[in-house]
Amino acid sequence: MTEDGSRPDPATEAFVTHRKLLFTVAYEMLGSAVDAEDVLQETWLRWVGVDLDAVRDRRAYLVRITTRQAIGRLRTLGRRKESYVGPWLPEPLLTAPDVAEDAELADSISMAMMLVLETLGPTERAVFVLREVFDLGYEEIAEAVGKSTAAVRQIAHRARGHVAARRPRGAVSPAEAQAALGAFQRAVETGDLQDLLDLLAPDVVALSDGGGIKQAMPRPTVGAERVARLLAAGVAVWGPVATLERARINGHPALIVRIDGEIDLVVAMRIEEGLITGIYSVRNPEKLTRVERETAVGR
Template identity: 55%
Template sequence: MSEDDEDFAGCRPLLFTIAYEILGSAADAEDVVQDSYLRWHAVRGKGIGHPRAYLVRTVTRQALNHLRAARRRREEYVGPWLPEPVRTAPDVSEDVVLAESVSMAMLLVLETLGPDERAVFVLREVFGYSHREVAGLVGRSEATVRQIAHRAREHVRARRKRFHHDPGTAREVVGRFLSAAGTGDVGTLMSLLAPGVVHVSDGGGLVSAARRPVAGRERVARFVAGVARRSAPGTRFDITSCNALPAVLFRVGDRIDQALVFEISGGLVHGMYAVGNPHKLGAAVTPRLLSRKGHETWKP
């Protein structure tokens, strides 16, 4: 591997994280990063003074192009659309800003922003770029970026949900939840759910899934018990972390059948996101490194 390739590899987690937060799709984010590498490979050695800045700009603009096209596809999506769950290492939660920014709740809030607002918010609020730097990354004037950033920040602030969970307590809650679901114990399930709990399922029209969110303690408990009762024989599960949140991966044979991501606060489940669309489960196979920083030798 050449020195340039090593530098790119060091920057890849940053580039992927930017693309994923703009797109909400791990597969599309990986395509954007790979395309950016090919563009970098074609121009390296041609007087680029700040390689990391070049790559971040390239990834941002490619992600914006992908997002505008994806918006049209998502309008025709069957049932609720959820971001692709990304399996994360436990230490991701140590970076509070990063952990919140990749949570399912935040990614769904970001879905309500326009493409430019989303990119500006992510670059400014999550990655800490200045208004001037963001202007260069998205190809807008600094004054315009300031206006977009203010509008996006107010929009997110009005809609964001904050959940603070203790990893040890969360894992215990998930374990008790799975045990109760497996035995059909609706009463215990209800005791683990917050009154306003919401369960959202994404099957993409490819697998069986609720076409609308299920809300309320009793309705969610009965829904979960019913799903568990109908699960395929031999289904296994792993308790892990996706999007810096406690999660369960259900496996049938060698494949992941579903990823269930939990929002837990105060010892109660406030939200569940069940992703069964097989096209969205690739990034849940192995832990992925997410980062708000790049290679130290590459500084804009």
């Protein structure tokens, strides 16, 4: 209902009904909430010009518009990332607790999985996301990406194999995730890294995204000893003055680190077989606007 009690027009009602889905499609395609919102604005502008009487399935039509806009935006982002300073990480989202209850959705928007999706081309990424996450039919996906149904089936098969070879191995229990997060939090708060060291995989990778605005690692740091030394140096500098908050970021437990009350970074982790295999720290302030309030995602 609108403020005066009347029903919204059909175009507005359909867009609002599916907005959470459309945002999630765009975000999983782009890894950026800011760009996802821009895509939704472009989707709306095209949607209001559509003859609804000629639309058989409004949800599918909206997803098609969003996907096409996201593919175009993704190609632009690819050129932008080529000049990005240091490692690029997805924009973290503060998500509602109920997102974790949808295991497939939570996995698809995790920082680890979003980085895997970054290794796909624009069309492959669209096909994978629409098929594997949102369970759209091949015919619907074909219309969205402008390919034949046969071609989409081949792309889906190829993308599925590509992702399977790179995605985290095995499901992580809430207890394992909380243990890793707790070890990191204790290390920062006490300066004792031993608990954290016990959880680091030998080939752990640490990435830090400062975007050229905040100090961050210029390249990935690989290996338990090197990552441990890096963490020790960071703890020595900001650990004594930092305030840590546990939060649900991209559907998974993570830490928000504040200094003087201001968010300084968000730390998410990739955990496999009980060990931390990835540590992702986002410091770029332009990417931290979505951790102050919850962002609605859904399928």
